[in-house]
Amino acid sequence: MITEKFRRQLRTEAKLWQTEGLIDDYLYQQLSERYQFDALEKTASSRFITILISLGGILLGLGIITFVSANWQQWSREVKALLLLTLFIGVNTSGFYFWRQQNTLSNTTNKKQKLGYGLLIFGALILGANIALMAQMFHIGGSPYGLYIVWGLGVLVMAYSLQLASLGVMAILLIGLGYLMGLSAVFYPGEFSWLQFIIEYMSLVAVLLFIPLAYWCNSRIIFFLATLIILLALEISLFRIFDFLNHGLWGAIALTLPPALLWGYDDIILPKVNSRIFQAFTRNLAIWYLSIGFFFLSFRAIWQDFILVNYSEISSEIHWLTLVEVLVFVGLTIWEWLCLARPNKRDAQSWRLDLVSGVILSFIVGTAILCFWHLSINEIPEIATFIINIEMFLLAAGLIRIGLARGIRGTFWGGLVLLTLQIVSRTFEYNTGLLLKSFVFILCGVGVIAAGLWYERHLSLEEVRK
Template sequence: MVSEKFRRQLRQESEQWWAEGLIDAALYEKLADRYQFQHLEREASNRFVAILMGLGAILLGLGAITFVAANWQEWSRSFKVIVLLSCFVGVNVAGFYLWRQPTSQKGQQRLGQALLLLGAMLLGANMGLMSQMFHQTGELYELLLVWGLGVAAMAYSLRLTSLGVLALILVNLGYSGGWFNWQLWQQFSWTSLIVQHLPLVVSLVFVPLAYWCRSRVIFGLSAITIATSLIFNLKPLSSGIVTSGWLPAIAFGLPIALLWAYSDRIWQRLSTSLTATPALASRTVTTDPFQPIARSLSIWVLGIVGYFLSFRWLWTDYSGYRDGALANWHWQPLIDAVLLAIVAGLGWLHLSYQLRRDLLRVQEKAINSGTIALTLVLMTIVFFCHSFLPGLGVLAFNLILFVLALGLIRDGLALASRHTFWGGMVLLVLGILSRMLEYDTGLLIKAIVFALCGVGVMASGIWFERHIKSDRPLSLPTSSQE
């Protein structure tokens, strides 16, 4: 599908071509009909109306909640139940009716989506007030978890991205509250199972929802949730230092390996190998729309982990902390790690199969599958051997940080990608400044380094902009470019 940015650029350029006499009116009309120039302003207006509708729905919901709260004590229990259920059912029925209107009536569809979003918010209000009326005690994070899963069910039934995003936000808020409740890790309940196995829950609930809704936002948020919750649940730094062994290797390495090797072709190949003939299986090759997002997030996770573990104080002598670290560790999240490690292993096997069959182009990027694999091997070696070689961890992760930064800068220059180039520059400058502030250096040296970093950033930015302008092709960018 052609992006709106491409259509706006094409309209601007084609109008200039027409004014300069490079094309005639007939060709301009063909371009306008093919790319629907006349609908561009209407689509922008519809988006603005949708934002206003969503904001209005939120304010309307807050007003309704405030009104109910003001008269709550004066109403009987039966009347309260009738009011809550009537509001919830009425808003959702009205939203569903408007949302199902024909495509030509965009305004009513967007109003319906806003009402459905309001209905999802009323679901949480109803749950909280019902539990209060019938004296059902519980923690706030339990309400958020149940609320989020309920909104996820609504998102599945209606196939709405906005509801999926809201469900993910609620689940993450509930997870944050439950993770800090240390008693939860000692008990067995459905909330403790969700918190302790959130990576698996998100993988089974929200990743399929991203494909069902065809939403890059839901997939990106799901991938971030899986990576962060996997690290937090395994607690590799429960005593404030990096211990030696398999625990930090899994906690920090598995999210990177999983995100980089992720592809839905794994399941396609498994399903076709079980149900289809070899000829049909060989023809079943489709592109994964979410793989670029997963790989970009893998690089982000690697950069954050590399920067965080490049500090010297995390690699202090751990001999007095090992028992305390193991005492604060729980084995339940290891189930998620094992299952996700199987998925990551299948992904890397599929990736190696593609490389052997030459189904991928030559990897022109500096940050490629080979670089990621070597980095993961180096990280594993460091986590197992740093107790025998003091200083190995600090040296290795500083090396990883600066190599990643230089690789991103190189790829940004080669591909004329601003995001990649400036991501590498940010990592490089952060690494240099952090080392200068961490180690005992004189103020004069710090001042010189800060000044050089500032001048270097400005000079590199000016040079990069000139570089991409000189190398920019004369034709319009394709619709896939951002």
């Protein structure tokens, strides 16, 4: 994005280059026309006027708000509704008009576009106020989470219409806040409504509403927020089924389905998507999920107590649609992994996974078998803890190896931190003396420093060789 500050600095440098003879008058004139050096003085002279207009607009707005507040109680409901709708339509129409203004210089944003962008955001905020005030005026009852969900759906329509990532982020945050506030409708269901349907089946709703918006706006932030909501809602549905059926199979699925879904995700399996925009992100998220999950399950007390707790007093029954929702994600995950193993059309190879995907699949399958055996066949807390710690160590070592081979700092340091956490947590979990803990801390600290310095030196040498 070319800013006014950059153009001013470029004009100063171009004049210096022209004086020193590095560029001739023709090249300076080309730069002046391309970056519109002559328009900089006009912009500077109009800045004071813009500030005065903005200050006057703020004072005018405050005056209008004060006038409306003073006469709000005396006006009829029709007048209030007309005023609110006029304000909403006027602000959004003005915002759309200014936002669609053409730029005289490519890769820049003029002040009119910034004003239009701000008015569109303000219009999205006004939408929430209009919904709340309309409901109050016409005595429409409802829960607070319903307000945020309806508000978020309205902003979501604006985001799809204008293809604005900021409005999409705002819509997801509003719907996500409404979902968190309305989780009681899942655990303590009351009278069925469409809002309750959205809350109970948020994972599918988020897939249908948010994921296409992420591709439409090409926004990683939208995809990240949508993924968080999908995973949270999916985990709640999974553990509700596990608690109701009380079967080890569903416990195993609840622990392993999210990382399997994330790692198997591939953008090109979607229609009209020809590039892998978010696959690297979902795989990184799967590694995070596995790392946190292994660290959580590496404690013996988790397998002895927590993983066997029954929450039947919280959620006594589930609807069959919840089971269908989860089975949809199970089927989607299986389809993703089949697509990963599918042979390439250019090669005559058989169905197989690459090395990294095969290792991740072994982690997922091994953890699922452990959980199923522990919950349904025979309790094996010692064996399960030992195997999980082995998987955690292998994951950390694999991250360190990939970070070294590919020169990815985040992967290397992630594996090193995971390995250090495993060593330190084992020291605290078991009854060890202070002398041994001190030795472990010193050893880990020296090891991290030495590994970090060696890795940075290794990267520097690799860059020099290239």
